[in-house]
Amino acid sequence: MKSNINLLIYFLFSWLIFQFSYSAGRHYQNNLNKERFIASIEKRIALDIPKLTLANKKFKTAADPLSIKSYLNDVNATLTKLKSPLQIISLQGIQLKRFAEQDIIVKTLLTSEQEITLEMQLVESDRASTLSLIAPLLALIFTLFKYFSRRQKIASSAINHNKEPEKTSPKLTINLKNKSIVFGNDNEPVLLPNKPFCFYAALVDYCMQTDCPNLKHNNEVPEELLQMANKYFYRLIELGHTKRKRPDFGANLDKTLSEIRSALDEVFKNSVAFKESFYPPKAQGEGSRSKMHNYAILNKDASCVEFIGK
Structure with a gap:
């Protein structure tokens, strides 16, 4: 009974170790993806700014909210296809819709004429994606290996215990x-x-x-x-x-x-x-x-x- 409890503890401990390793790796990879997509979005917006009808105090021009929102929706659609963890929610104060005030990333794009504010929000990811099916599988494999190794050791010990020592011939x-x-x-x-x-x-x-x-x-x-x-x-x-x-x-x-x-x-x-x-x-x-x-x-x-x- 005690040995079974020890195996269960070993399995749970191994599961936690493998799950922690997976989650840490997944978190690191997600941060890399986020930084990569932020840089990509900033570059895309910077290249398209000359084509956008944004308000400009220097030239006293007004923005065209409808065209800006249409543009942002097109960019977000492309980001969704690319499985981006980010969506654009606002460009120079023009919001697509009301968003919860959390996980918002604000970036400022500098041009020769003005500063343009870009707001992005992290897309809610599936929490289950942070859990790994490999973790319990590896823990089970290691536990079974430990179990059978112990059984083999016990069997070998019993054989050696029961085996009579070989008698050496006198010289x-x-x-x-x-x-x-x-x-x-x-x-x-x-x-x-x-x-x-x-x-x-x-x-x-x-x-x-x-x-x-x-x-x-x-x-x-x-x-x-x-x-x-x-x-x-x-x-x-x-x-x-x-x-x-x-x-x-x-x-x-x-x-x-x-x-x-x-x-x-x-x-x-x-x-x-x-x-x-x-x-x-x-x-x-x-x-x-x-x-x-x-x-x-x-x-x-x-x-x-x-x-x-x-």
Whole structure:
């Protein structure tokens, strides 16, 4: 109910604003038209004075009222056709008829022989012409626009309120600044020694960048993977974590992977469902470690991994 009253007030206020603007413009235009017609009438009378029989004290001549009135009626007829807001009511004291003493404009025309008085009167205009049909129409359009905008805003607000926030997938964070690994927000960060930490960071990075990585125990560790591990180790040195000699990341691979798996068991303690994607698989079955076992990381989505201090 309150909103409807506010809309009504908005409509009336808008109507008044548009109506005032229209009336002010109409008033300004009417004044321009009036001044234009006054100048035009004065010019017409000034040009016709030599042909008119007006009284002249200097030459002691009398006026011819009938011819003057006939002339004025002809001029007024022309003014009516031109939709003039003015009519001539008197010329040099010769009146067409009795007029109300209001809205009378008196002008004096100077000739070399005498002063001629010209009286004009504003024609009563239709008061309704000062009212605009456009004003309420514009006010209605603006009010409807405000109404539908508010309805759309309320509907959008309700949709956003009812919409469940999108759940972001937890990330595996490898933080070189403190040599820790953590997954999501439900697990505690786990610290690793230099060698397993650097090798695991390189392993995750290498497997995301390599299509179908073939990392088997019976093969040498790929040179690219070793270079990545060395790069992470040198980064730890830059961060001030160690000054020790660079370890041989290709030696004692089983021990390194065992340390990594042990740490990841703690990392994914509360998120076991995600563990497989980031966990170097263990060997399954007799002899599989040397022939079939691939310890590559399954995760390929870079958005699921965040490196800090890389």
